[in-house]
Amino acid sequence: MEKQNQNKTDEKLAKLIKDNTKNGFDPFFAERVMSKVNSQIERRSPIDQVMEQLLFQFRKMALAALLILTFLISYNVIDEGELTFASVLDIPQVSLEDALDPINYLEWSE
Amino acid sequence: MTDAELINAVKSGDQSAFSEIINRYQSQVACTVHGMLGDCHEADDVGQEVFIRFYKSIDNFRGESQLSTYLVRIAINLSLNEIKRRKRRAFFSIDGWRKEQQDKLSNNLANTVVEQREYIEHALEQLDNNARLVVTLRIINGYSVKETAEILSIPVGTVLSRFARAQKKLQVLLSPLLEE
Numbered sequence: 001m002e003k004q005n006q007n008k009t010d011e012k013l014a015k016l017i018k019d020n021t022k023n024g025f026d027p028f029f030a031e032r033v034m035s036k037v038n039s040q041i042e043r044r045s046p047i048d049q050v051m052e053q054l055l056f057q058f059r060k061m062a063l064a065a066l067l068i069l070t071f072l073i074s075y076n077v078i079d080e081g082e083l084t085f086a087s088v089l090d091i092p093q094v095s096l097e098d099a100l101d102p103i104n105y106l107e108w109s110e
Numbered sequence: 111m112t113d114a115e116l117i118n119a120v121k122s123g124d125q126s127a128f129s130e131i132i133n134r135y136q137s138q139v140a141c142t143v144h145g146m147l148g149d150c151h152e153a154d155d156v157g158q159e160v161f162i163r164f165y166k167s168i169d170n171f172r173g174e175s176q177l178s179t180y181l182v183r184i185a186i187n188l189s190l191n192e193i194k195r196r197k198r199r200a201f202f203s204i205d206g207w208r209k210e211q212q213d214k215l216s217n218n219l220a221n222t223v224v225e226q227r228e229y230i231e232h233a234l235e236q237l238d239n240n241a242r243l244v245v246t247l248r249i250i251n252g253y254s255v256k257e258t259a260e261i262l263s264i265p266v267g268t269v270l271s272r273f274a275r276a277q278k279k280l281q282v283l284l285s286p287l288l289e290e
Contacts, residue, residue, distance in 0.1 A: 009288065013280055013284065014249045016230065016284065017230060017234070017245070017249050017250065018250055020226060020231075021141065021149075022140060024137055025140050025154055029132065029154070029158070030129045030132040030136065033162065034132075036158060037128070040162070
């Protein structure tokens, strides 16, 4: 019995709150939103627009760039026959002595 | 048209599709915003901001949740921001005076429909944000316990306990209206 009364009170409370809360905005809400959206699009600075375009273009090229990178890395690794940082980036092996040798320096500068 | 079709149309620049989305979901957004903020001019601004934010971030919408849920979540976040802003403003502005007027109002029994509405809004303001969110989603938006839990990313048990506590408090605050 007490539980039934409690349920009735809960229902009454819910109805009271729901009936007294607005469930819509003032008329022409969609038109107001659209006019704000349009004014914000028009107000975008040229720099923002260029950046957006760049980002869009780079996103389109990202997959192609990834494929090329994967191909180049695979080629370098297979060509060198070992998997090292230098082979992945195809960096020539230069010893410390060669790098510091002044004769080599003179030869390079010529 | 389905939501997914409308979103694709908006992405390809069809503005009338976005108007359709607004018309389809403005009622759910309005329930959330009015439940959290009451019937005030800020509620309309927040409602507009919900759709503008969605428009700006439409590319990020992956369709993992329903569009209505996504919009209601934005509405909740923006309403909570507005409540924080209100609290800051209340220190110095006439909002303090407004609150005093509301307190006076709540001391008298609500006679007219408008007074009754303000009386209920004032009672909802007495709840903390978490409780008010649950009441808004469960009673005003009409979401189930499970849906409310999903929207707020909290366990079902937490929704139930928060709702039960809020109901108790509201029954006390609104007792003059419930006894009528």
